[in-house]
Amino acid sequence: xxxxxxxxxxxxxxxxxxxxxxxALIQSGQPTYLIxxxxxxxxLETRIPGLAGIIRETDFDLDSLSKEDxxxxxxxxxxxxxxxxxxxxxxxxxxxxxxxxxxxxxxxDYGIAANYEQLVPLPFNNRKExxxxxxxxxGSAGIVKCWPSYHWIELAGRLSQSGHKIVVVGQPDRSPxxxxxVDAGLPHISTPKIEDALDVLSSALCVIAGDTGLMHxxxxxxxxxxxxFRYNDMFKRDYEHVxxxxxxxxxQACIDLEFSAVPNKVISFDSFAENEQKVxxxxxxxxxxxxxxxxxxxxxxxxxxxxxxxxxxxxxxKR
Numbered sequence: 001x002x003x004x005x006x007x008x009x010x011x012x013x014x015x016x017x018x019x020x021x022x023x024a025l026i027q028s029g030q031p032t033y034l035i036x037x038x039x040x041x042x043x044l045e046t047r048i049p050g051l052a053g054i055i056r057e058t059d060f061d062l063d064s065l066s067k068e069d070x071x072x073x074x075x076x077x078x079x080x081x082x083x084x085x086x087x088x089x090x091x092x093x094x095x096x097x098x099x100x101x102x103x104x105x106x107x108x109d110y111g112i113a114a115n116y117e118q119l120v121p122l123p124f125n126n127r128k129e130x131x132x133x134x135x136x137x138x139g140s141a142g143i144v145k146c147w148p149s150y151h152w153i154e155l156a157g158r159l160s161q162s163g164h165k166i167v168v169v170g171q172p173d174r175s176p177x178x179x180x181x182v183d184a185g186l187p188h189i190s191t192p193k194i195e196d197a198l199d200v201l202s203s204a205l206c207v208i209a210g211d212t213g214l215m216h217x218x219x220x221x222x223x224x225x226x227x228x229f230r231y232n233d234m235f236k237r238d239y240e241h242v243x244x245x246x247x248x249x250x251x252q253a254c255i256d257l258e259f260s261a262v263p264n265k266v267i268s269f270d271s272f273a274e275n276e277q278k279v280x281x282x283x284x285x286x287x288x289x290x291x292x293x294x295x296x297x298x299x300x301x302x303x304x305x306x307x308x309x310x311x312x313x314x315x316x317x318k319r
Contacts, residue, residue, distance in 0.1 A: 003072070011213055049122075085102070085264070134208065
């Protein structure tokens with residue numbers, strides 16, 4: 001008998017939030033395989049203790065499984081397929097539901113004993129560059145989820161004045177926000193592999209990030225994390241070591257764009273190449289050209305600095 005699990009969607013964050021389910025299946029003692037949906041979900045398999053292997057979804061032949069084998073597709077459940085998460089219809093049926101509530105419900109129905117109350121971090125190698133440092137993760141696959149670069153730069157000044165070391169993680173060649181931060185002189189650490197990012201974030205004093213895969217990685221690693229969200233904070237995760245700051249409601253034109261697609265109806269993905277599989281968050285942009293008018297700009301550096309101070313104090317009190 002073997003067990004196969006495909007995460008809730010295509011991104012790195014979707015893999016990270018699915019980890020408690022994967023870890024629970026591994027603990028069952030049966031060989032457990034991860035079905036990766038995009039290249040963003042590859043690279044961590046050697047850091048998941050007990051994982052039997054990884055198979056790309058495009059190479060996975062469901063018909064070849066034996067009668068004893070089990071396949072869990074976390075997208076193939078009414079909590080995923082019936083509505084777009086965060087929509088009015090979803091909120092009316094499941095008031096207050098966030099991603100953890102969704103995954104708890106799916107896992108319960110599938111008989112997966114996932115523990116979302118106590119996260120089990122992945123093993124990592126300590127990185128001296130981020131020991132005692134606050135790590136900025138300014139980039140995202142979706143520009144609509146980004147905090148403006150001038151806020152990041154102002155925040156760096158505030159935190160530096162308080163004696164904190166600042167480090168930026170991300171890809172300047174792919175994210176204009178990361179590039180702006182690096183061009184402004186903020187120290188940058190290259191993380192060419194996802195394992196590098198795991199090591200860097202896990203070694204940090206605190207992580208500040210938007211709604212991204214690396215933010216979810218920091219949360220899973222029990223690193224104090226300040227998460228910056230749009231109004232639709234479906235992926236908000238409530239843990240003691242997390243502070244979430246949510247932007248005000250988007251402009252209606254942006255909301256109309258957000259819910260013009262039906263990503264919930266996609267159960268599996270038949271394309272693997274990054275240039276062929278467009279991530280949902282990359283299919284639309286904010287309708288306001290000026291960053292000053294965008295909802296994410298309404299989150300103030302003062303509020304983020306205060307959240308960092310609270311988390312650092314809480315962490316220090318536990319030592």
